[in-house]
Amino acid sequence: MSTHLNNLSINNINTNNLYRQDFAIIAGWLGFGSKALDLGCGDGALLSYLRDGLEVKGYGVEKDDTNWLAAMQNDIDVIQMDLEAGLSEFEDNSFDTVILSQTLQAMHNTEAILQEMLRVGHEAIVTFPNFGYWRNRLQIITGNMPVSKDLPYEWHNTPNVHLCTIHDFDALCHQLNITVIERKVVTNGNDVSFMPNWFGNLAMYRLKRSH
Amino acid sequence: MSEINSVGTDSVGIVTPQTAHFNEPLTLKSGDVLPAFDLIYETYGKLNADKSNAVLICHALSGTHHVAGKYTEEDKNPGWWDNLIGPGKPLDTNKFFVIGVNNLGGCHGSTGPASINPVTNKPFGASFPVVTVEDWVNSQALLADYLGINTFAAVVGGSLGGMQTLQWSIAYPERIKHALVIASAPNLTAQNMAFNEVARQAIITDPEFHGGDYYVHQVVPRRGLRIARMLGHITYLSDDAMGAKFGRKLKDTIKYSFDVEFEMESYLRYQADKFAGEFDANTYIRMTRALDYFDPATEFDGDLSTALRKVTAKFLVISFTSDWRFSPERSREIVKALLDNELPVKYAEVTAAHGHDAFLMPDKHYHAILRSYLSKVEV
Numbered sequence: 106m107s108t109h110l111n112n113l114s115i116n117n118i119n120t121n122n123l124y125r126q127d128f129a130i131i132a133g134w135l136g137f138g139s140k141a142l143d144l145g146c147g148d149g150a151l152l153s154y155l156r157d158g159l160e161v162k163g164y165g166v167e168k169d170d171t172n173w174l175a176a177m178q179n180d181i182d183v184i185q186m187d188l189e190a191g192l193s194e195f196e197d198n199s200f201d202t203v204i205l206s207q208t209l210q211a212m213h214n215t216e217a218i219l220q221e222m223l224r225v226g227h228e229a230i231v232t233f234p235n236f237g238y239w240r241n242r243l244q245i246i247t248g249n250m251p252v253s254k255d256l257p258y259e260w261h262n263t264p265n266v267h268l269c270t271i272h273d274f275d276a277l278c279h280q281l282n283i284t285v286i287e288r289k290v291v292t293n294g295n296d297v298s299f300m301p302n303w304f305g306n307l308a309m310y311r312l313k314r315s316h
Numbered sequence: 317m318s319e320i321n322s323v324g325t326d327s328v329g330i331v332t333p334q335t336a337h338f339n340e341p342l343t344l345k346s347g348d349v350l351p352a353f354d355l356i357y358e359t360y361g362k363l364n365a366d367k368s369n370a371v372l373i374c375h376a377l378s379g380t381h382h383v384a385g386k387y388t389e390e391d392k393n394p395g396w397w398d399n400l401i402g403p404g405k406p407l408d409t410n411k412f413f414v415i416g417v418n419n420l421g422g423c424h425g426s427t428g429p430a431s432i433n434p435v436t437n438k439p440f441g442a443s444f445p446v447v448t449v450e451d452w453v454n455s456q457a458l459l460a461d462y463l464g465i466n467t468f469a470a471v472v473g474g475s476l477g478g479m480q481t482l483q484w485s486i487a488y489p490e491r492i493k494h495a496l497v498i499a500s501a502p503n504l505t506a507q508n509m510a511f512n513e514v515a516r517q518a519i520i521t522d523p524e525f526h527g528g529d530y531y532v533h534q535v536v537p538r539r540g541l542r543i544a545r546m547l548g549h550i551t552y553l554s555d556d557a558m559g560a561k562f563g564r565k566l567k568d569t570i571k572y573s574f575d576v577e578f579e580m581e582s583y584l585r586y587q588a589d590k591f592a593g594e595f596d597a598n599t600y601i602r603m604t605r606a607l608d609y610f611d612p613a614t615e616f617d618g619d620l621s622t623a624l625r626k627v628t629a630k631f632l633v634i635s636f637t638s639d640w641r642f643s644p645e646r647s648r649e650i651v652k653a654l655l656d657n658e659l660p661v662k663y664a665e666v667t668a669a670h671g672h673d674a675f676l677m678p679d680k681h682y683h684a685i686l687r688s689y690l691s692k693v694e695v
Contacts, residue, residue: 140658164655170667170681177662178688184651184663194652 126294127309128154131204131230134287134311135161139201142225144188145208147172149181189214192221200226209233210265219281228286229312237270237302255306271302278312287311326402327394328360328409331385333425336462342455348445355459356425357381357417360401361409369695370465371412372456373397374473374480377603378595380424383416399678406687411695412469420455421447421602429598430531442528447602449610453483457491469695470494474675475642479610482650485629486612494693495629499639499675501646502620503611508641511551512604515544519597528598537597542588544600549587554638554671620649621656630660632689636674637667
């Protein structure tokens with residue numbers, strides 16, 4: 106069920122009923138009644154889930170018109186803006202958690218958005234498709250850019266400009282002085298603890314600023 | 317601003333304005349007192365039994381109480397927001413009781429500079445006080461009382477109307493459930509105020525203005541009003557929209573004259589003549605002054621977030637990408653202040669080519685947003 110969908114404006118994909126496994130893990134990292142900001146919130150399925158289950162007070166950010174309208178119809182407080190421009194509408198430490206779910210790989214300003222998330226939130230949750238997953242590696246070895254249900258685009262039409270592996274992301278966090286509080290790696294909804302950079306297709310990170 | 321001609325089967329139909337008379341003195345922000353005043357208004361739809369379905373429409377610079385419907389079967393000019401309001405339309409009169417009101421200082425039936433001052437039996441003229449957004453909202457609240465409406469399901473306004481909507485949420489937080497602030501701003505920029513000053517100077521320096529007391533001379537400062545309106549029209553449209561509408565099209569050929577040669581000139585002159593024939597110059601200079609003065613953050617050291625701390629309404633804020641007179645950045649300032657107060661807010665930045673006038677256009681996505689939002693407003 107961890108079909109990869111991109112939250113940006115490429116396909117106007119409706120995210121209803123998908124991601125449930127991710128949702129449960131993300132919910133586990135949020136406190137009851139906490140305040141969350143979901144960047145690239147799509148139709149607001151995650152925020153609806155967090156609101157209904159945990160009474161999370163949530164705001165969403167979404168650029169695409171169709172997704173924005175769908176989020177509004179789900180009664181999400183959704184702000185239409187481009188994440189690449191930063192989060193200047195949001196004050197420092199104004200959220201408990203800022204979430205970037207399966208959108209990092211499509212961001213141009215990767216470092217900037219991570220720093221913005223940890224400026225605005227006490228914690229950040231980042232999830233992304235692990236490019237080091239063995240099926241991706243296999244396709245590279247056989248001479249093609251990976252195309253799968255997690256990475257459904259061809260090389261020439263993908264919105265994913267910054268794909269990375271778990272190792273790569275760990276290194277970036279270290280470089281940016283970001284502490285990994287917790288990391289979950291899953292494949293088809295199941296935890297992967299053995300060689301996650303080979304066997305996990307979705308990486309989920311809970312982050313905070315290092316002091 | 318542009319009118320839309322689109323009365324169809326979903327029209328509210330034939331409407332009749334009504335006038336509410338208020339005998340209690342109204343103290344204005346300036347300190348001046350209006351001993352009594354009239355407000356002209358129209359309503360569409362039916363007020364429900366518990367009076368919970370009322371929606372107030374606040375008009376912009378040159379708007380009126382005639383928001384929807386028409387006055388006769390043959391009427392070619394429906395209300396200025398007729399494309400939005402009616403049975404089955406985004407602001408659905410089967411659900412809501414919608415009120416349009418002409419603001420104080422107006423020239424369409426509410427007490428204004430052209431009204432007769434009962435003390436002198438002459439038009440107020442220059443003696444009519446300078447009214448503010450705050451004064452308008454206070455007088456609209458008196459109209460709500462008069463109509464027996466304690467709480468508005470929503471207050472809706474574009475441009476200067478959006479400022480009134482914002483002021484409603486600040487001044488009467490317990491009386492407004494939803495605020496729809498469209499193509500607006502928390503105050504005007506210096507550039508925006510500069511346009512207003514040019515418009516006022518055009519009017520005030522017209523020899524037929526007579527210091528504002530032109531009524532007794534039985535003249536109208538047409539030249540000033542015309543220039544003010546032309547300037548306004550230029551700023552309400554985007555460069556692209558003007559390019560698409562007129563480009564460099566000539567009416568005929570180049571004649572090496574200063575007559576109307578380009579289509580754009582023809583349009584501006586037509587709009588100017590039309591406006592000068594129906595709008596009062598004293599009202600125009602007061603409406604632009606109200607725009608200039610509005611700045612709820614002033615009392616809070618310029619901090620809009622503090623100014624909004626008593627607000628309880630839920631907000632829908634909409635801006636248009638090509639609107640340079642009330643740009644998206646200005647709407648986002650409102651959004652930021654609402655976020656700082658952890659208030660419910662939805663913000664849409666609609667891609668539109670029409671500039672500031674886009675808020676009056678029946679753009680599909682824009683109307684889908686309003687329809688969807690309003691359908692969820694509980695009454």
